[in-house]
Amino acid sequence: MRLAIITExxxxxxxxxxxxxxxxAVADVLAKAxxxxxxxxxxxxxxxxxxxxxxxxxxxxxxxVPFEIPEDKIPLAMNALLPEDVSVVRAFxxxxxxxxRFSNHGKRYIxxxxxxxxxxxxxxxxxxxxxYDLDVDKxxxxxxxxxxxxxxxxxxxxxxxxxNFIRRLYSVRVTEHMPGYLEIEVSGEAFLYNMVRIIAxxxxxxxxxxxxxxxxxxxxDSRDRKRAGRxxxxxxxxxxxxxxxxxxxxx
Amino acid sequence: MRLAIITExxxxxxxxxxxxxxxxAVADVLAKAxxxxxxxxxxxxxxxxxxxxxxxxxxxxxxxVPFEIPEDKIPLAMNALLPEDVSVVRAFxxxxxxxxRFSNHGKRYIxxxxxxxxxxxxxxxxxxxxxYDLDVDKxxxxxxxxxxxxxxxxxxxxxxxxxNFIRRLYSVRVTEHMPGYLEIEVSGEAFLYNMVRIIAxxxxxxxxxxxxxxxxxxxxDSRDRKRAGRxxxxxxxxxxxxxxxxxxxxx
Numbered sequence: 001m002r003l004a005i006i007t008e009x010x011x012x013x014x015x016x017x018x019x020x021x022x023x024x025a026v027a028d029v030l031a032k033a034x035x036x037x038x039x040x041x042x043x044x045x046x047x048x049x050x051x052x053x054x055x056x057x058x059x060x061x062x063x064x065v066p067f068e069i070p071e072d073k074i075p076l077a078m079n080a081l082l083p084e085d086v087s088v089v090r091a092f093x094x095x096x097x098x099x100x101r102f103s104n105h106g107k108r109y110i111x112x113x114x115x116x117x118x119x120x121x122x123x124x125x126x127x128x129x130x131x132y133d134l135d136v137d138k139x140x141x142x143x144x145x146x147x148x149x150x151x152x153x154x155x156x157x158x159x160x161x162x163x164n165f166i167r168r169l170y171s172v173r174v175t176e177h178m179p180g181y182l183e184i185e186v187s188g189e190a191f192l193y194n195m196v197r198i199i200a201x202x203x204x205x206x207x208x209x210x211x212x213x214x215x216x217x218x219x220x221d222s223r224d225r226k227r228a229g230r231x232x233x234x235x236x237x238x239x240x241x242x243x244x245x246x247x248x249x250x251x
Numbered sequence: 252m253r254l255a256i257i258t259e260x261x262x263x264x265x266x267x268x269x270x271x272x273x274x275x276a277v278a279d280v281l282a283k284a285x286x287x288x289x290x291x292x293x294x295x296x297x298x299x300x301x302x303x304x305x306x307x308x309x310x311x312x313x314x315x316v317p318f319e320i321p322e323d324k325i326p327l328a329m330n331a332l333l334p335e336d337v338s339v340v341r342a343f344x345x346x347x348x349x350x351x352r353f354s355n356h357g358k359r360y361i362x363x364x365x366x367x368x369x370x371x372x373x374x375x376x377x378x379x380x381x382x383y384d385l386d387v388d389k390x391x392x393x394x395x396x397x398x399x400x401x402x403x404x405x406x407x408x409x410x411x412x413x414x415n416f417i418r419r420l421y422s423v424r425v426t427e428h429m430p431g432y433l434e435i436e437v438s439g440e441a442f443l444y445n446m447v448r449i450i451a452x453x454x455x456x457x458x459x460x461x462x463x464x465x466x467x468x469x470x471x472d473s474r475d476r477k478r479a480g481r482x483x484x485x486x487x488x489x490x491x492x493x494x495x496x497x498x499x500x501x502x
Contacts (some may be wrong), residue, residue: 089371118327145311
């Protein structure tokens with residue numbers, strides 16, 4: 001039978017979700033714990049790779065398991081076998097044709113930014129520090145241009161193997177939760193390589209006054225990576241949620 | 252001239268504030284950065300030691316410096332020389348008889364706890380996880396008994412060299428900020444070894460139903476460490492503030 005699991009992890013100590021030859025991957029750690037629980041080799045299929053250093057609060061995977069454990073017992077059983085920086089927060093049985101990769105309706109990410117005169121070590125593990133006094137109203141104005149279906153080649157890292165760059169974003173929102181502390185929330189159907197980190201970097205450069213909000217449509221149209229802002233580092237990014245159903249508000 | 256500095260640090264990678272023979276101390280890291288900035292050896296005097304793994308958002312120290320740099324430039328200059336997990340958030344000149352250790356009016360700590368069925372890696376760096384469903388109302392009731400001047404020997408780790416155990420707490424408050432996410436805030440004039448972590452552990456055991464709220468006065472009176480709750484681990488504890496002036500509400 002097939003089991004879906006929702007996983008939370010602190011990405012600091014990982015090379016990303018997917019197995020790599022060069023270090024510790026979340027998928028390997030999950031496969032090892034599941035192998036101990038089910039006493040046989042288990043293969044984990046994730047909804048997508050996440051980059052080294054990126055965190056997740058709601059990553060979706062699936063695996064085929066040889067016998068049934070009640071859904072509500074699985075997180076506790078798995079967590080007893082997992083290291084401190086990974087946790088299974090929910091598990092549920094799905095049909096055999098369910099795929100974490102193909103049966104989802106997109107993802108919601110939050111890129112966290114704080115700004116001010118001094119950096120704060122306690123925020124820095126999960127947020128990016130900018131020493132500019134960011135103009136948040138301009139960032140909100142710029143964010144509104146991203147929703148919808150666009151060719152996002154300008155927001156894709158060089159070296160991508162994507163064959164087309166058209167992606168649909170449901171929404172991009174900037175919220176200042178506390179003075180100096182921002183969340184850039186990006187929801188979409190699918191994403192290009194480094195797309196959220198480049199959108200966040202572009203919005204930060206709008207906040208810094210280097211890019212005008214009204215220039216966003218022409219930057220998108222240019223399909224030129226050099227016109228968009230810098231790629232922000234991974235630690236500010238968290239995969240918050242994988243949509244199992246179509247979100248209500250879709251562009 | 253004498254300079255006071257307010258320091259923030261993530262305690263995970265430190266043996267504590269004070270220099271030790273067995274590892275990296277916050278005071279050493281600050282002294283090294285100050286030594287580079289002022290081109291001579293600088294001695295750092297902290298308001299108190301903090302234990303290995305304990306965090307701080309407002310630790311107070313002082314140091315004697317050979318020349319004047321404007322107060323508002325010091326955090327930036329120091330932070331450029333400090334590692335990622337330490338930051339100077341404020342600096343100000345003080346009289347030569349000021350002492351970080353003796354010229355303060357106490358401290359405010361927060362011990363963070365979250366509870367529920369599953370642990371969350373992203374909270375676990377700065378909070379303690381309890382798998383019991385805590386009764387927060389009972390914890391609030393128990394917390395109210397701690398304020399005031401008491402003999403806190405029951406809340407002091409064995410092996411303390413304290414000569415007397417009488418300390419004055421200004422307030423102990425339990426707040427559930429989000430469902431399942433608590434802050435235990437402890438403000439006081441002075442503290443015994445592990446005192447906040449034992450008070451927090453006692454309140455958690457009240458929440459678990461192992462200790463009754465009304466038993467707190469008799470536990471305090473007993474001066475018996477075994478009657479109080481367990482010592483919670485360091486990562487949940489943050490030194491939030493050192494009082495430079497007497498707090499308004501003092502028991």
